[in-house]
Amino acid sequence: MNSMRRISLTQRRKRLNTIGSCVRHFCGDRVKDEGDWFYSSEWWDPHDGGHTVSQATSGKGNGVVSVVAHPSSLPSRDSWAITESWLEKRYMEIMPTDGERNERFKILGYQWRSLRFNDDTRQSTVKVMAACRELQASSIFYMQQPHCLAVPYLKSMVSVGLTSLAASKFDMKSAAIGKKQMRILCIGHGGGSLPLFLAKHLLGAVVDIVEIDPLVISESVRAMGFPAFSVMTATGKRASPAPDIIDQVMWRDIHERLFLYESDAKEFILKNEDNSYDVIFMDAYNGADIFPHTLWDSDSVFMKALSERLHHEHGTLVVNLHSDADISDIDRSNEGVTTGKYVRKVGRAYKKGLMENQRKGMVFACEVPWLCNATLLVSRGMRSEGRHRDKIMNNLMKTSLEVDQILRLPFSCLNYLKIGLALI
Numbered sequence: 001m002n003s004m005r006r007i008s009l010t011q012r013r014k015r016l017n018t019i020g021s022c023v024r025h026f027c028g029d030r031v032k033d034e035g036d037w038f039y040s041s042e043w044w045d046p047h048d049g050g051h052t053v054s055q056a057t058s059g060k061g062n063g064v065v066s067v068v069a070h071p072s073s074l075p076s077r078d079s080w081a082i083t084e085s086w087l088e089k090r091y092m093e094i095m096p097t098d099g100e101r102n103e104r105f106k107i108l109g110y111q112w113r114s115l116r117f118n119d120d121t122r123q124s125t126v127k128v129m130a131a132c133r134e135l136q137a138s139s140i141f142y143m144q145q146p147h148c149l150a151v152p153y154l155k156s157m158v159s160v161g162l163t164s165l166a167a168s169k170f171d172m173k174s175a176a177i178g179k180k181q182m183r184i185l186c187i188g189h190g191g192g193s194l195p196l197f198l199a200k201h202l203l204g205a206v207v208d209i210v211e212i213d214p215l216v217i218s219e220s221v222r223a224m225g226f227p228a229f230s231v232m233t234a235t236g237k238r239a240s241p242a243p244d245i246i247d248q249v250m251w252r253d254i255h256e257r258l259f260l261y262e263s264d265a266k267e268f269i270l271k272n273e274d275n276s277y278d279v280i281f282m283d284a285y286n287g288a289d290i291f292p293h294t295l296w297d298s299d300s301v302f303m304k305a306l307s308e309r310l311h312h313e314h315g316t317l318v319v320n321l322h323s324d325a326d327i328s329d330i331d332r333s334n335e336g337v338t339t340g341k342y343v344r345k346v347g348r349a350y351k352k353g354l355m356e357n358q359r360k361g362m363v364f365a366c367e368v369p370w371l372c373n374a375t376l377l378v379s380r381g382m383r384s385e386g387r388h389r390d391k392i393m394n395n396l397m398k399t400s401l402e403v404d405q406i407l408r409l410p411f412s413c414l415n416y417l418k419i420g421l422a423l424i
Helices: 009-018 077-094 152-167 172-176 193-201 214-222 245-251 265-271 301-309 327-332 341-355 389-407
Strands: 051-057 064-071 105-117 121-133 136-144 182-187 205-211 258-262 279-282 316-322 362-367 373-379
Touching: 051 214, 064 214, 077 105, 077 121, 077 245, 105 214, 121 193, 136 245, 152 172, 152 193, 152 279, 152 316, 152 373, 152 389, 172 389, 182 193, 193 205, 193 258, 205 265, 214 258, 265 301, 301 341, 316 341, 341 362, 341 373
Parallel strands: 182 205, 182 279, 205 258, 279 316
Antiparallel strands: 051 064, 064 105, 105 121, 121 136, 316 373, 362 373
């Protein structure tokens, strides 16, 4: 996954004012968002380097890959006993006993853990719970918190992607409760918070994940608490024939709907020619903090194959992009990050490669709050409404409230749709 370019304090305050909290009453009460940007200082404080959990050199050009930990203020200690009881209950469901050997669990704490390339490029940040069996205190296990998205660009990808898919008449409600399957592909893994979040909130989600760097995969599992059972072999089988007891306690069926492949995106797309995906999330910046041109070359073999894998009626592609707009230029003008030449260039490439023979659909970009990132969206199912921006915006706003109500997300999708929407 990509690094995150932080925007200036002035611009940040301006956007905080822009994104009012008034929409929340439309969606009812929410669970507390532990990944709210309010807590970003805990893991993004430039004066607090945290402590390095692991460090190794990538063989795939990503340089030095590190996992760095910072303390987390949430959940507070007052709630740890509830989680311990939940783990014990789950254990009893899986391993019934005669009452004499009840397993006890102990929460050791929570941390933010960031995956970094070359010490300065932050690729992914997740929240991790550390726990152990009370009688085996030396046997510590980590569980990434599936309800927590730590950075705004991920929330933007989820909000824009799922809202656009729902606006394409995809049955989001049935997918949410598991009555309908939603096929998802994530190109780029990082710490894995995006696929884990999707599998948590959509019981019908079956998520393929493609990551080229085996070191990123191993660190996400070992140091960032991603489900180990999700890892696949080159032959398309599970690396582990069955999940161990702790995995079953933590993940229930979530890990059975995650499939993490070590593969180049092009090779995976070309090889799996029978797959059809409802939505594809692409977040694939490399160790040099570059989004490879091979992934958005409109005339490439990859683009042709990607077009064939994207559902022909409602297929939705969501791409995270750095803007080429300079922060100082944004501060001096009324332009937003979605108007930069690079965002438009990439958008037009995907439009040409994926929409050329489509009777309907549209391509647009939304600005990510607090960061110099844009979320690019290619939808085969949305109607262009004559390219009237206000009509398109009204349709997305209405649909976003429906998605909020169905999925009960800890954040409002509307907050990530209403800034800097630009048609490509």
